[in-house]
Structure formats: structure tokens, C-alpha cells
Amino acid sequence: xxxxxxxxxxxxxxxxxxxxxxxxxxxxxxxxxxxxxxxxxxxxxxxxxxxxxxxxxxxxxxxxxxxxxxxxxxxxxxxxxxxxxxxxxxxxxxxxxxxxxxxxxxxxxxxxxxxxxxxxxxxxxxxxxxxxxxxxxxxxxxxxxxxxxxxxxxxxxxxxxxxxxxxxxxxxxxxxxxxxxxxxxxxxxxxxxxxxxxxxxxxxxxxxxxxxxxxxxxxxxxxxxxxxxxxxxxxxxxxxxxxxxxxxxxxxxxxxxxxxxxxxxxxxxxxxxxxxx
Ligand code: PAF
Numbered sequence: 685x686x687x688x689x690x691x692x693x694x695x696x697x698x699x700x701x702x703x704x705x706x707x708x709x710x711x712x713x714x715x716x717x718x719x720x721x722x723x724x725x726x727x728x729x730x731x732x733x734x735x736x737x738x739x740x741x742x743x744x745x746x747x748x749x750x751x752x753x754x755x756x757x758x759x760x761x762x763x764x765x766x767x768x769x770x771x772x773x774x775x776x777x778x779x780x781x782x783x784x785x786x787x788x789x790x791x792x793x794x795x796x797x798x799x800x801x802x803x804x805x806x807x808x809x810x811x812x813x814x815x816x817x818x819x820x821x822x823x824x825x826x827x828x829x830x831x832x833x834x835x836x837x838x839x840x841x842x843x844x845x846x847x848x849x850x851x852x853x854x855x856x857x858x859x860x861x862x863x864x865x866x867x868x869x870x871x872x873x874x875x876x877x878x879x880x881x882x883x884x885x886x887x888x889x890x891x892x893x894x895x896x897x898x899x900x901x902x903x904x905x906x907x908x909x910x911x912x913x914x915x916x917x918x919x920x921x922x923x924x925x926x927x928x929x930x931x932x933x934x935x936x937x938x939x940x941x942x943x944x945x946x947x948x949x950x951x952x953x954x955x956x957x958x959x960x961x
Pocket of ligand 1: 711712713739741744811814815833836
């Protein structure tokens with residue numbers, strides 16, 4: 685696997701590829717897990733070349749968030765990417781990505797507003813800005829994002845549609861531990877006790893899906909059920925809402941294809957998860 689650190693290395697490597705090559709991009713912030721690796725495998729099946737990026741994007745972290753302590757196990761990440769035959773890793777420093785006087789941002793102003801958008805102001809602006817920059821730099825034919833970050837997928841899809849970005853987007857399925865806990869780079873923050881409780885978030889969403897399959901369609905009733913499941917746990921729910929998967933509009937009556945989105949704190953660790961009905 686070739687490791688590129690600078691924009692100019694990236695450009696010259698990209699220019700060396702044959703025109704029309706199918707290039708799959710997997711943007712990440714590192715601290716890779718099976719969720720990321722499954723995206724690389726999916727890209728490898730569909731593309732001629734797979735490129736990954738590792739960049740802990742300061743622009744998408746709020747002032748009191750975990751930018752400085754975000755895990756950065758670079759050597760391990762490189763070995764994992766090599767194990768799934770990733771062709772190129774672009775791992776730039778922040779100074780390589782953002783000009784010191786950078787003053788342009790990409791703002792999606794609808795899908796990014798509720799849920800994480802309302803509790804993490806500026807977060808999606810940071811995501812869309814860096815993702816558009818990575819797409820512009822790498823010029824992939826395809827890009828892969830995990831369904832675990834379902835709102836992020838919807839925001840990026842909207843940006844790509846609205847700005848006519850020439851890339852095909854793919855959502856990769858959420859990969860879960862045997863307990864049901866969705867894999868996340870932030871799971872390393874969990875203590876042993878918290879790890880035992882963490883799967884209850886996915887279990888609460890599962891209970892909602894089961895109730896829906898058994899005929900309950902009232903959105904508020906289903907949300908209430910999900911919250912009740914978490915009441916007896918140390919989870920502090922930040923949001924648990926049923927919304928349209930693509931527009932993120934609130935859904936009064938649950939329907940097939942709608943999504944329940946959840947974010948909850950376990951101690952200091954914020955976990956998100958979602959399920960489609
Ligand atoms: O999902 C992530 O890891 C990040 O938000 C992304 C898409 C790599 C942008 O920094």
C-alpha cells in the first residue's frame with residue numbers, strides 16, 4: 685500500500701492512473717475497525733483501485749469534544765488497511781488539508797439541521813467541507829460511507845446531489861459486535877462496565893423494530909418504547925427519533941424504510957446508532 689502525505693504526492697499519483705479507472709474512496713478518521721474494513725472490501729469488489737484516507741478533521745469537532753483524545757493508532761491502521769488490500773492511503777496533516785487562511789465552507793442547510801446537527805453545531809459543516817475537499821483531491825468514481833452514521837450519509841448524499849459532484853455514493857451496512865453494539869472508533873473510550881451495558885442501545889432500537897413488525901406504527905409510541913428500554917440503564921438519551929431516511933423529516937407514523945436515529949451518553953462517551961424499519 686502506498687502512503688501519501690501531501691496534496692502534491694496525491695495529485696501526481698492520481699494523474700498516473702489510467703483514465704476511466706474505477707476508483708473507490710473510503711474516507712475515515714482512522715482508529716479503524718471492521719466497519720471501515722468492510723467498506724474497503726466492498727470498494728475492492730466494485731472498483732479497480734481502493735484508496736482510503738485517514739484524517740482526524742478538526743473542523744468537525746466542537747470546542748468541548750474529543751479532538752485531542754481521539755484515538756490515532758496509525759501503525760495498526762496501516763496494517764489493517766494492508767490486510768484488506770487497500771491500494772493507497774492518504775494521511776495528511778491538517779496543514780496540508782486546510783490553508784492557514786482558509787475561509788470557504790460547505791453548508792448543507794436542511795438534512796444537517798436536526799439530531800446531531802442540533803446538538804453538535806458546526807459538525808456537519810466540517811464534514812461536508814472535508815468530504816468535498818477529499819472528493820476534489822482524489823476524484824474517485826465511487827465513495828463509501830458507513831450506515832452507522834446514517835445522518836452523515838444523508839447529508840453527504842444531499843451535498844453530492846445539490847452540487848453535482850461526479851461521484852457514486854455507497855452506504856455500507858453497520859457492522860456490529862456479537863452483542864449487537866455497533867462498531868465505532870469511540871467504543872475504546874468505554875470502561876469494562878460500560879461495555880457490558882452499551883449493547884442495550886442497539887437492543888432498544890431492535891425492540892422498536894419488533895414492535896413495528898408486530899403492528900405498532902405510532903411514531904411517538906415507538907419512541908416512548910425505545911426510551912423506556914433505556915430508562916433502566918445508565919444511558920442518558922440525547923435523542924431518539926423516527927425520521928425519513930433521506931430527508932430527515934419527522935415521521936408521525938412509522939413506515940418501512942424510515943429510520944430510528946439515536947444518540948445517548950454512557951458516562952462521558954457519546955454513542956450513536958440507528959435502525960431502519
Ligand atoms: O465518518 C467519518 O469518519 C468522518 O466524518 C469522515 C466522513 C471521514 C469525514 O471526516
